[in-house]
Amino acid sequence: MPRNGSAAGSTQTGVGGALSQFSRQSYAVDYIALGCLVAGWVLIQLFVHPFHRMFILDNKSIQFPFAVVERVSVVWSIVYAGLCPFLIFVLWAAMFRPGSHKVHVTVLGFFVTLILTSFLTDVIKNVVGRPRPDFISRCIPRKGTPGDILVAWTVCTQTNDHILQEGWRSFPSGHSSFSFAGLGYLAYFFSGQMHVFRPRADLGRCLLAFVPMLCALMVAISRLNDYRHDIYDVTCGSILGILVSYFSYRRYYPPLCSVKCDIPHDRKDADGFSRLAADEEQQLDDMEGETYRLGEQETSH
Structure with a gap:
C-alpha cells in the first residue's frame, strides 16, 4: 500500500502534469494573458491620469497650434493598422485554406501584438508625462502667468479635461507604435510566406512585403504634421511597435531566413519556439563533449 504522502504526491504530480499538458496542447494560457492585458488597458483608460510634468510657457517646442481635425484620427489608425490587416488575414485564409492551426496562430499573434503594444504605450505615456508640441494651445494658461519660470x-484654464490630460501623453507616439505593430506584423507575415529573406527572392515580393511598413510610416509622419508629437516621440513609438510585432511574430513562426519560415511552430514546441530534435540535441552534446576533451588534452600537453 502506498503511503499517504506518496499518494498525495503522485496525485499532485498527475494534476500538475495534466495542467502542463493542457497548456501545451491548447492556447489557454495565451488567451488568459491576453485577457489580462485587455483588462489592464481598460483600467488605464478609465482610472489613470498622466504625470503632470512642469513646463515653461516660453518653451517654443510646446507652442505649436492645436489641430482640431487630425489627418489620421484614432478611429482611422485602428482601421489602417487593425481592421485592414485582419481582413487581409481573413482573405488569405479563404483563398489559400492554409489549415486551422496556421490561421489560428497567425490571428492570435496579431491580436497579441496590438494589445501588448497598446498596453505598453499607455503605461509609458502616463508614467513619463511629457507635454505635447501643442501643449500651450491645449492648456490655455491663465493671463499673467510668468513665461520664464517653471x-x-x-495655471491651465482648459475646461475640456480630455484635451488637457492628453496634453501630457506625448511620449511615445501611440499612433506610431500601433501602426508599426499591426502593419509591421503584417509585413513580417508577408515576408515569411513569400520567403523574402531567402536567397534570390525577386524584387516584386520584397516590395509587396514592405508596403505595410510604408503605410505605417505615413501614419507616423502624420503625427508630426499635426504637431501632436515630435520626431523623438514618433521614432521611439515606431521602434516599440516594430519590436513588439517581431516578438509576437517569432513566438509563433520561425526566423524569416529559415527554410520553413512560412510554417508556424507546433504547439508542442516549448514557449512557442522550435526546439531541436532529440538527435540534433545529442549531436550538439557530443560536439561539446569532444571540444571539452580536446581542450583538456591540449592543456595536459
Missing part, C-alpha cells in the same frame, strides 16, 4: 498644471 509652472504647474494649475
Whole structure:
C-alpha cells in the first residue's frame, strides 16, 4: 500500500502534469494573458491620469497650434493598422485554406501584438508625462502667468479635461507604435510566406512585403504634421511597435531566413519556439563533449 504522502504526491504530480499538458496542447494560457492585458488597458483608460510634468510657457517646442481635425484620427489608425490587416488575414485564409492551426496562430499573434503594444504605450505615456508640441494651445494658461519660470498644471484654464490630460501623453507616439505593430506584423507575415529573406527572392515580393511598413510610416509622419508629437516621440513609438510585432511574430513562426519560415511552430514546441530534435540535441552534446576533451588534452600537453 502506498503511503499517504506518496499518494498525495503522485496525485499532485498527475494534476500538475495534466495542467502542463493542457497548456501545451491548447492556447489557454495565451488567451488568459491576453485577457489580462485587455483588462489592464481598460483600467488605464478609465482610472489613470498622466504625470503632470512642469513646463515653461516660453518653451517654443510646446507652442505649436492645436489641430482640431487630425489627418489620421484614432478611429482611422485602428482601421489602417487593425481592421485592414485582419481582413487581409481573413482573405488569405479563404483563398489559400492554409489549415486551422496556421490561421489560428497567425490571428492570435496579431491580436497579441496590438494589445501588448497598446498596453505598453499607455503605461509609458502616463508614467513619463511629457507635454505635447501643442501643449500651450491645449492648456490655455491663465493671463499673467510668468513665461520664464517653471509652472504647474494649475495655471491651465482648459475646461475640456480630455484635451488637457492628453496634453501630457506625448511620449511615445501611440499612433506610431500601433501602426508599426499591426502593419509591421503584417509585413513580417508577408515576408515569411513569400520567403523574402531567402536567397534570390525577386524584387516584386520584397516590395509587396514592405508596403505595410510604408503605410505605417505615413501614419507616423502624420503625427508630426499635426504637431501632436515630435520626431523623438514618433521614432521611439515606431521602434516599440516594430519590436513588439517581431516578438509576437517569432513566438509563433520561425526566423524569416529559415527554410520553413512560412510554417508556424507546433504547439508542442516549448514557449512557442522550435526546439531541436532529440538527435540534433545529442549531436550538439557530443560536439561539446569532444571540444571539452580536446581542450583538456591540449592543456595536459
